[in-house]
Amino acid sequence: MRPLLALLRKDFLNFFRSKAAVSLTFLTPFAMIYLFGQIFGVNRKDSGPSGIPLAVVNASGNPAGDRLIAALRNERSFRVVTEYVLPDKSRRPLTEADLKPLMQKPGADFRFAVVLPADLVSDSSFGLHLKFLSNPRNEIETQTVNGLLQKTIFSHVPELLGQSLQARAKKFLGEARLDQFNRALAGVVSSSFGGDRAEIDRQLAAGDFGIGELMRGRRGTGGAAADGKAESGGDVFSQLVRIETEQVVGAKVRSPQATGLVGGWAIQFLLFALSASATSLFRERDAGLFQRLLASPVTRAQILWSKFLYGVALGVVQLLVLFVAAGSLLGIEVLPYLPLLTLVCLFAAAACTSFGMLLAAISSSPEAASGLATFLIMLMSGIGGAWFPISLLPEFIQQFSRLTLVYWSMEGFSGVLWARHGLLQLLPTLGILAGITAIVMTIAVWRFNRGKIFG
Amino acid sequence: MLQLRSVTKRYGALVALHDVSLDLAPGEFFGLLGPNGAGKSTTMALIAGLREPDSGTLALDGQPLSAASSTARLALGLVPQHIALYPELSAEQNLRIFGELYGLHGRELRARIDDALTAVQLHERRREPIKQYSGGMQRRLNLVAALLHRPKLLLCDEPTVGVDPQSRLAIFEYLERCNREGLTIIYSTHYMEEATRLCSRIGIIDQGRILALGSLEELLQRLPFEEEIRFPATPATDPLADQIRPHGELTTLDHQHRFRPRPDFRLSAFFAAAEALGLPPRLFTSQRPTLEAVFLHLTGRNLRE
Numbered sequence: 208m209r210p211l212l213a214l215l216r217k218d219f220l221n222f223f224r225s226k227a228a229v230s231l232t233f234l235t236p237f238a239m240i241y242l243f244g245q246i247f248g249v250n251r252k253d254s255g256p257s258g259i260p261l262a263v264v265n266a267s268g269n270p271a272g273d274r275l276i277a278a279l280r281n282e283r284s285f286r287v288v289t290e291y292v293l294p295d296k297s298r299r300p301l302t303e304a305d306l307k308p309l310m311q312k313p314g315a316d317f318r319f320a321v322v323l324p325a326d327l328v329s330d331s332s333f334g335l336h337l338k339f340l341s342n343p344r345n346e347i348e349t350q351t352v353n354g355l356l357q358k359t360i361f362s363h364v365p366e367l368l369g370q371s372l373q374a375r376a377k378k379f380l381g382e383a384r385l386d387q388f389n390r391a392l393a394g395v396v397s398s399s400f401g402g403d404r405a406e407i408d409r410q411l412a413a414g415d416f417g418i419g420e421l422m423r424g425r426r427g428t429g430g431a432a433a434d435g436k437a438e439s440g441g442d443v444f445s446q447l448v449r450i451e452t453e454q455v456v457g458a459k460v461r462s463p464q465a466t467g468l469v470g471g472w473a474i475q476f477l478l479f480a481l482s483a484s485a486t487s488l489f490r491e492r493d494a495g496l497f498q499r500l501l502a503s504p505v506t507r508a509q510i511l512w513s514k515f516l517y518g519v520a521l522g523v524v525q526l527l528v529l530f531v532a533a534g535s536l537l538g539i540e541v542l543p544y545l546p547l548l549t550l551v552c553l554f555a556a557a558a559c560t561s562f563g564m565l566l567a568a569i570s571s572s573p574e575a576a577s578g579l580a581t582f583l584i585m586l587m588s589g590i591g592g593a594w595f596p597i598s599l600l601p602e603f604i605q606q607f608s609r610l611t612l613v614y615w616s617m618e619g620f621s622g623v624l625w626a627r628h629g630l631l632q633l634l635p636t637l638g639i640l641a642g643i644t645a646i647v648m649t650i651a652v653w654r655f656n657r658g659k660i661f662g
Numbered sequence: 663m664l665q666l667r668s669v670t671k672r673y674g675a676l677v678a679l680h681d682v683s684l685d686l687a688p689g690e691f692f693g694l695l696g697p698n699g700a701g702k703s704t705t706m707a708l709i710a711g712l713r714e715p716d717s718g719t720l721a722l723d724g725q726p727l728s729a730a731s732s733t734a735r736l737a738l739g740l741v742p743q744h745i746a747l748y749p750e751l752s753a754e755q756n757l758r759i760f761g762e763l764y765g766l767h768g769r770e771l772r773a774r775i776d777d778a779l780t781a782v783q784l785h786e787r788r789r790e791p792i793k794q795y796s797g798g799m800q801r802r803l804n805l806v807a808a809l810l811h812r813p814k815l816l817l818c819d820e821p822t823v824g825v826d827p828q829s830r831l832a833i834f835e836y837l838e839r840c841n842r843e844g845l846t847i848i849y850s851t852h853y854m855e856e857a858t859r860l861c862s863r864i865g866i867i868d869q870g871r872i873l874a875l876g877s878l879e880e881l882l883q884r885l886p887f888e889e890e891i892r893f894p895a896t897p898a899t900d901p902l903a904d905q906i907r908p909h910g911e912l913t914t915l916d917h918q919h920r921f922r923p924r925p926d927f928r929l930s931a932f933f934a935a936a937e938a939l940g941l942p943p944r945l946f947t948s949q950r951p952t953l954e955a956v957f958l959h960l961t962g963r964n965l966r967e
């Protein structure tokens with residue numbers, strides 16, 4: 208036992224003598240958390256993209272088109288561009304012909320454009336005709352823009368669809384018979400529900416089947432929309448199909464997005480930090496220190512376990528510093544859960560340390576070890592879910608997620624910080640982390656005894 | 663005290679030690695003299711239990727030596743060929759770690775650390791990180807770090823590599839003092855001067871074999887000559903070289919002839935021949951042969967090659 212403690216003390220002395228190591232442990236987490244917080248916007252009040260430049264040209268002459276543009280301007284995700292700034296700084300409205308050249312020139316001001324053409328509402332097909340021009344440098348962004356466009360149209364100008372229906376009807380019935388139909392319908396509506404018959408007739412002809420009225424009425428009555436649950440009053444479709452959502456896990460979490468992400472960052476940070484410290488085994492070997500140590504009453508096992516304990520201790524400290532940083536910078540609630548979090552950190556750090564030890568055991572040089580470390584850490588983080596939810600991964604890859612210590616460490620962290628599990632509920636995850644540690648360390652120790660490090 | 667019996671060690675196909683046998687008496691200062699790759703460090707590693715021999719046995723005080731034997735660990739001290747210390751830590755911290763590994767602690771450990779640092783004149787700078795030390799200072803610390811636990815047998819693997827003359831002298835004097843106080847030492851080197859100065863007995867090792875074993879006197883007696891005469895290799899001395907060649911061994915190195923007469927050859931005859939050729943006596947130096955000559959004689963190669 209005494210040699211083990213002496214070796215451990217030596218590692219900590221070395222650690223505190225190295226300013227780089229100390230600042231990596233205590234300052235880098237803060238810098239990293241701050242940076243990630245900025246990049247992923249986890250601290251903004253509302254999430255989602257904002258200010259995507261979108262050029263809009265209304266060539267339809269339809270007043271509903273102008274209302275659509277106004278609605279798009281209100282959409283926070285877009286910054287609507289409708290004017291062409293000439294070289295002499297004067298402005299004129301954009302035309303459809305401007306769009307392609309503007310989007311193709313380098314450093315274009317916008318990469319998405321919508322044209323409301325003359326046949327925005329036509330009689331040859333039901334529905335609206337819009338032209339969408341894009342320079343889809345980023346697939347996700349393109350889909351986001353598409354989706355937002357559809358949502359805006361459906362939410363804010365439902366009468367455009369009504370107009371389309373009217374135009375189709377006019378084509379098949381003829382103008383006179385459609386007028387007759389509209390008038391008859393207006394009569395029925397006004398006699399059944401009340402209202403001015405002429406006004407209803409005018410609305411029907413303009414494609415407004417009263418949906419707007421309906422919505423205004425509903426909002427007036429209070430009801431479900433008033434209690435602030437996930438219903439947006441202006442959205443026709445959320446009126447037609449009402450989905451009541453209730454978050455059953457993590458509902459009380461203060462910074463939900465950050466809480467979901469921080470575990471993944473933490474574990475990656477730790478993996479990199481620990482694989483770097485595992486290469487210290489090589490430094491000690493190359494300096495001949497193992498000769499001196501092994502000539503004394505110290506066994507190989509004691510050297511390895513002292514490194515392991517050192518790695519775990521360092522890992523727990525680094526993780527806790529990281530979580531405290533996340534607590535103070537991202538508003539994640541950490542302090543009330545500190546005891547359980549420390550426990551999860553302990554098991555996660557043990558798993559990460561064993562990984563670092565295995566790397567050192569199977570590598571022939573520190574360079575080989577750090578190269579392999581980078582590759583494996585990326586791989587494990589990717590399939591373990593540290594970068595994006597594993598549900599986005601192909602199914603056959605998802606099967607491997609559960610083989611990574613990244614996955615289980617994140618399970619542990621989110622178990623404490625998100626689901627607010629107690630010790631009992633955490634035990635299975637901790638058990639799996641302990642199992643991973645045991646297996647990896649067994650392989651590492653076995654490899655060390657045959658490998659190059661004590662050669 | 664220490665016995666090696668027919669020890670053989672291979673690294674793959676390479677035979678690093680071949681059938682080495684060695685007996686060491688308590689209190690000996692034994693030199694292991696050999697060029698690079700001779701097998702000196704391998705011998706040390708086997709004795710220190712860092713490696714297992716492929717065949718043969720090693721024993722300390724009659725007990726078989728093995729990596730598992732902790733009494734043997736306590737009786738041995740190893741000074742590795744490299745400076746095996748933690749560069750970020752101070753001399754004091756380094757010594758404390760190594761002392762603790764041998765079970766020393768508390769006041770006794772502190773006292774021994776003080777003594778050790780004083781003995782190699784590092785006491786004043788004991789708190790500095792040793793990466794700020796000169797090579798010689800690090801070497802001195804590397805040496806005393808192996809002695810804190812007061813071993814019976816010290817294994818010194820080329821402890822003076824890259825050392826300034828002053829540190830070298832400090833190391834010599836320290837080791838000689840320890841030896842006088844009863845420490846048995848195995849000292850490996852490829853400097854014959856070191857072996858000559860320090861060692862009571864020397865083993866000449868080359869390519870994994872011990873070629874000769876004995877005190878300096880005994881080794882020199884193995885030479886078929888007792889004296890070596892050197893003179894410049896110039897056209898003027900060429901006739902002399904031709905005349906004496908049949909009477910001994912003549913080698914030429916760095917424009918110098920080295921003549922080692924056979925025992926039956928009388929030196930007066932040599933000088934008579936020189937005088938007859940008109941060569942002045944100041945051209946000639948006569949000296950006792952060195953271990954260098956022994957090595958050359960045994961291997962046909964120079965020690966420094």
Ligand SMILES: Nc1ncnc2c1ncn2[C@@H]1O[C@H](COP(=O)(O)OP(=O)(O)OP(=O)(O)O)[C@@H](O)[C@H]1O
Nearest residue numbers: 662673676678696697698699700701702703704705
């Ligand atoms: N770990 C190893 N693996 C393979 N070969 C080795 C190993 N260690 C030493 N050797 C080889 O064994 C032979 C003896 O090496 P050793 O280190 O014992 O020589 P040495 O006398 O100490 O030389 P030097 O003066 O250079 O230190 C050399 O040929 C060396 O290349």
Ligand SMILES: [Mg+2]
Nearest residue numbers: 702703704743
């Ligand atoms: Mg050597």
